[in-house]
Amino acid sequence: MPRVYVAGVGMTKIDRHYDKGILDLAAEAAFRAIDDAGIKPDAVIVTSMLASKLQEQDNLGAYVAAGLGLRYRPALHVEAACGSGGAGVYTGFALIRSGLVDSVLVVGVEKMTDYPTAIVTAGLAQAADAEYELYYGATFTGLNALMMRYYMEKYGVTRDEMSEWPVMMHENALSNPYAQIRRRITREDVARSQVIADPIRLLDSSPIGDGAAAVLLVSEDAAKRLPEKPIVEIAGAGLAVDTVELSNREILDGMPAARKAAEQAYRMAGVEPSKIDVMEIHDAFTINAILLLEELGFAEKGRAAKLVAEGRFHPGDRPTANPSGGLKARGHPVGATGVYQVAEVTMQLRGDFPGVKVDGAEVGLAVNVGGDGSTVSALVLRRA
């Protein structure tokens, strides 16, 4: 199979971009990735969760690709709720390995501000089960709160231990110019912040924002024709789903789909979790990050929050988790988030990430989640 390289990346700052539509945002990220790579792509994959509902625009593959001037080539829209970005990169990886194209631009875009909060919240809730969860009054935050409550009770984890994750994220985001929130917080701030759905508090929750990120993937052949040879390859890719509705999961104190996706990616790359130097993982809520650390092989069941509180996964430690600031502070423009992660991990491996750096990182991991663990992608990146 042809190897697949990340030849270019681009991001917009995540913000309230009142003056930009989805095509403006996508173009900003996409042209940066195209400039970074030095070629125009053979194909385009667009990832977005909410454009159908908020911008009332479907047919996003054509809409974005032709909008970028890239017509008469394959383009499509991949959706997996908040996990759309990672699923899109997985699909792009497959398109190149299939030999159908030599290069693919994966561009994730989401515009969530400028709309009534109730509409955005209802849109986000579509990541959960409409008939078996939402219809009965569950909110998406409420479902994650069930998981957090259960985990804390079962393993005797304290509020203070859980609070270190968002503190670390805000600290990491301070120097990331693309981050939406750059403000230091304390564990006390988290514990005293507004209750959203008990035990989830405001500072356990990722913000709503607008943004786009793009990565330009190329085959080994195409890489040879580039002005500068890319040095980061996608060494392993995994994607796994579970029931959308929590009620049919095998467990509630974990994310089995994350374990399966990571197993696929680790096996393909031939690496163990201990080889990972840097990772960007999905922390839409604090509980997501804690469960992922365990499922991805970085902590024993019930131990992750304690480890974080003790200083593990902080800058300087290996692996460093979310040097970008994560969904919590870098931001979470839902359908774009997974693409941000791959762009960030690529930059860490290249050594040009403009925030917290993980010096000498050789192997990285990006894990993006759709719903509360129903679609999980895992991508292992490596310096080639």
Place this chain on the structure above:
Amino acid sequence: MPRVYVAGVGMTKIDRHYDKGILDLAAEAAFRAIDDAGIKPDAVIVTSMLASKLQEQDNLGAYVAAGLGLRYRPALHVEAACGSGGAGVYTGFALIRSGLVDSVLVVGVEKMTDYPTAIVTAGLAQAADAEYELYYGATFTGLNALMMRYYMEKYGVTRDEMSEWPVMMHENALSNPYAQIRRRITREDVARSQVIADPIRLLDSSPIGDGAAAVLLVSEDAAKRLPEKPIVEIAGAGLAVDTVELSNREILDGMPAARKAAEQAYRMAGVEPSKIDVMEIHDAFTINAILLLEELGFAEKGRAAKLVAEGRFHPGDRPTANPSGGLKARGHPVGATGVYQVAEVTMQLRGDFPGVKVDGAEVGLAVNVGGDGSTVSALVLRRA
């Protein structure tokens, strides 16, 4: 590259399925395809255009795959408006050729009835450009009407010549048990039917309906392990996009993206249009079919409607166009339509399509369109 076979197909009758949700419909088609193939798939691709808007359900890959009992494996949702199904089969073809999985179930599903017509119409319009077309009052039918008017004026095509296509479609659908509309019509019926957006009349337009179709694709290796070796392979696949907005197209009397997609598919399969025995092409409106016949290489510019009126492409002729009855009469559950086409062409090549048969067909073509020509997929199928 590993060859890709269609090992199983399944469809539901297209109808007003008031008693079924999207998961019920998807399951009916999917389990038929799984039974037909004799294996469960490694991965699932779900295609739908309107589920986000009408069923308020995103995360459709996980929703449908886990709903079918197929969790812990890759699944994702591919959207390309009315062209979602073909784009999904293209993606499934790539997933298998990439070596990431050995088998993929592509299931297209759409439930369009049970909702106010205005909501469904607004949803369908999202295939066009929200900011540059819909905002100014254009409807999706209106945009197609512009293309039809321009074509008829430029090439001197009469209403009577255009009317033969829907007549042929209704005739073909009479014996298709999956077809939504089984009723004979005449050219006079078409010409006298209600004006929807002049010159498009009611009987130029595909109906609104609910349905699901599934195809189970396998690699050559997986094919060897099946109870019965599949005899139809996907020999060529193409996908191409153009601007969503008509105003930026290079021409209005054609669909350049269809020509590009077909070129890719013909080249990969090593066939010329003259080798195609049977095809299912996208006739959401009469004008779509007429333009496609020209772009796909079956008629000179401006000649297709005249040829149809003279009896070309009818059963008995080669290629036979839309023996299913096409979108016009088999029906057009938008995000599922492209999967219906692949299932139907597969059955034609196997000789077990339960309607109008194309005896001895060796090579088939399925062409699915999103928007008014903005995303077009072309798949060449061949008896292996």
